[in-house]
Amino acid sequence: MRLKTFKIGGVHPPENKITAQEAIKSFPVPSTARVMLHQNLGVASVPIVNKGDEVKVGQVIARQEGFISSFIHAPVSGIVTKIEECVDASGYRKPAIFIEAKGDEWLEGIDTTATLVSEIKATKEEIIRKVTEMGIVGLGGATFPSQVKLMVPEGQKIEYVIINGVECEPYLTSDHRLMLERPHEIMIGIQLLMKATGASKALVGVEANKLDAIELLTNVAREYPGVEVHALKVKYPQGGEKQLIKALTQREVPSGKLPLSVGCVVNNVGTAFAVYEAVQKNKPLIERVVTITGKGLKTPGNFLARIGTSIADLLSYCGYNADHEAKIISGGPMMGKAVTTSDIPMVKGTSGILVLEEGVERVAIEPCIRCGRCTRVCPMGLEPYLLAMASSKKMYDITESHAIMDCIECGSCQYICPAGRPLLDYVRLGKSETGKIMRSRK
């Protein structure tokens, strides 16, 4: 089998998929859910409930504000106790709706059974409306409001719906488990995405370290016209949007452009599943699969947990020992955020929580020996050593002319640097400053 992949750059960090064999378990409903108001890329949602209101599971508690924004629904039933600030994965205090759970009463009209609804009745417009109303966002981590991707601008055409089942981050297995346990739901979700965008073909990309999922999806896909499943080489960042499109279609999204420009729209398998639930089961995005992992945990696993569940609860359920020195990461080890406290709530974008107990501290920084490895592993063909140097010296004309804005912040450069240089730290800084300068010019 010849494996597809992207052409330039990439690294292969140890995979450490220790929870790959752990079936998804439903995590108990939390006693208090803290629902962050800013869970999507773009504008934060606006609360429409007040302190003291009684809510049911699935009820809208915050509405969309503007085009790139999303609805938020109550993940538990109970009483809204307060709308107050709460620390999130970024380490900052941001507003959240606190709901004290009472029982588990769902809003009427939501199909909570496990019955598969395969017949697609919704029209293109209805699918997009449902995706909007049910608060679906990209579940791969970027949390871009999904309906925006589905609204194809006049004159543009989507040829391929690209489905990201790559899960190239080490440790994470939530997408892998979902593909193994809910293949039909994912396929129906893909059909819905195809119908909404008018695409005739869907390409599902899965890294070759998940052969069981590839085999299963390939078999299941025979029942769903237009869907192809492809095995991809295990290489990080295979799941990067542009890298995935390149691997599956040989098309390169031009610098500064969106996948739309090459006739593609990319969605995560988790998003496809959420779209299925939203359209076919009328179920809002109030829970998701999250991998709780780390070599120090007694019982790491994959859980279907409600949004607003405390990370601390999930960790203690998995046997986390808070006495050990550790780094707790929301997401995977390559692109995840290290959190300042485990007492933060799950959000729509939480794909995994990783507890690292070894290699917590960075290695000592040594002088750049100009080995060029950062340049060779950069999947965007940039020169990280140069961008980092220019950023550190505030030479933003150089960062701009050397395309710092193309950086996808995958971290391959910093991972590979034998001198342990904090390349991505500097590049992020440079990106932010260069971006400001470029915007001010417009």
Place this chain on the structure above:
Amino acid sequence: MSMLTISGSPHVHTDDSVQKIMTGVMISLIPAALVSFYFFGLPAIILTLVSILSCVAVEYLIQRFIMKEKPSVTDGSAALTGLLLAFNVPSNLPIWMIVIGAMVSIGIAKMSFGGLGKNPFNPALVGRVFMLISFPVQMTSWPKPTELSMSLSDAITGPTPLGLVSEGLKKGESMDSLMNQLPDYINLAMGNMGGSIGEVSALALLLGGLYLLYKKIITWHIPVAFIGSALVFAGIMHLVNPDHYMDPLFHLITGGLMLGALYMATDMVTSPMSVIGMLLFGVGCGVITILIRLFGAYPEGVSFAILIMNAVVPLLNKAFKPGRFGVVKK
């Protein structure tokens, strides 16, 4: 509860380090070192050790007392420079000369630019060329290899095969008679000839080079471009006039071509970053080496070729950028 550590991503790091790279290069030089010690004996071992110690000591002292920073000799780069410096000189070189060479290599070629990673020229080669110009007699009197010589007394000296042929041709001797004075190619490739400590055995160096490639410490681009272009250029000249120009295989197994292409030109600090840059750098080194060997005043040109190309590296880095994703090449 203990404090959590935070930092920007990525949160994992390759287990490679500068120290491991330097150690890897030194390990790969073990075969070449063993062959040299076999042919050149105790003096070669002593000279190598003194060279390494001098380089480390010079770097330590400069960092400690002049730059007033924490010495970083444990990264292994100074020791590697010392090893390569010794490999580029004859084994009977007076000890005090190698100490001066070490001072030039580390003090002038490396530390005066700011230390590891900042130097534009290969430190060991700067040291070697400094000695070649300052001590031309001692730097070009090559002891004849004698198996397992442990004696420290004056060895019999003679020219290197390259020197012998190039001098002979100037005197009007024929290529055939000159070649007959030399050991056969198998002996030459094994290292049974006069030459610098580490350059004599092409086979042992090739073995080490393969280890470097396998360990991904170097990539194939510079050595292949360097050796390939040297062979092609020498081959063309040989075809034009076989009586006047040595055949390419002779160029490959004598002199410092192997050591230069695999170890000196691949020095990360002083070689280009991009693939096209590395290939052009290698071709430049190969062509200049043969130009000097065939038409220059010196019989050997590897050191000069690499140093000249070192000077071009910033230009190559500027002119040949990696191909960017999503940008159509013009």
